Amino acid sequence: MSQAASSDTIIFARKMIGAGFRSVVVRNSTGVSRKIIENMRKNSDAPESSCGPLSSAETLIKSNAAAVEATIFLLSYRQLAMKPEEEIDVEAVIAAFDVYQDAHGAARGGKVDETVLLDINDTWVIARDYRSAELSEHYCGHCGISFFRPVRLSQKSCPLCQLQDVEDQPSAFDTGLNIAHVRDEALKMRNWGQSDDEIARSLGVSSDDVEKLLSQ
Known part of the structure; x- marks a missing residue:
């Protein structure tokens, strides 16, 4: 590697550290050694x-909300x-992450939803796994968007449509459902690793109901 290339690589590594990459x-x-990276990090304002x-x-x-976030970035x-x-x-990861952050805030009136917000390392992982063909692309004929799901995930339905369907569900507290039974089923699904969105859709209630039921 030439001296100029080595210098460019160091500069780029410093840029990545400043952007928040681990x-x-x-x-x-970059191929830069751990020792050099840690020295650069110590001499910068970047967090450990x-x-x-x-x-x-x-x-x-894992959830429909997370799939929407990943799709916006990707x-x-x-x-x-x-x-x-x-x-x-x-x-491109850095540039797309900026676009993603703007879109995330714009959709929420300038606020941030920490429960689904991707950080820059998450987006690098998504770019890596897209390159490795571990994400599959699908098209929704209903809302007209392309979206992405992990190839090993059995659920391939549109996350945006699923979220909208969940939000349109009536409240479990207003429909005369057996609340204790619904809560027991929700707990089982949570223990099986299902997200609140998936639980809500399976039980025919809203995501707000799932949160209320599981917090009792």
């Missing part, structure tokens, strides 16, 4: 890098990246 992602993307293994898109995209990333099916374009 050290393991910076190292994976968290430890532990990176997540996967399958773990991140649609933008695919437009900006040069060869998203072949390599991770970190510059």
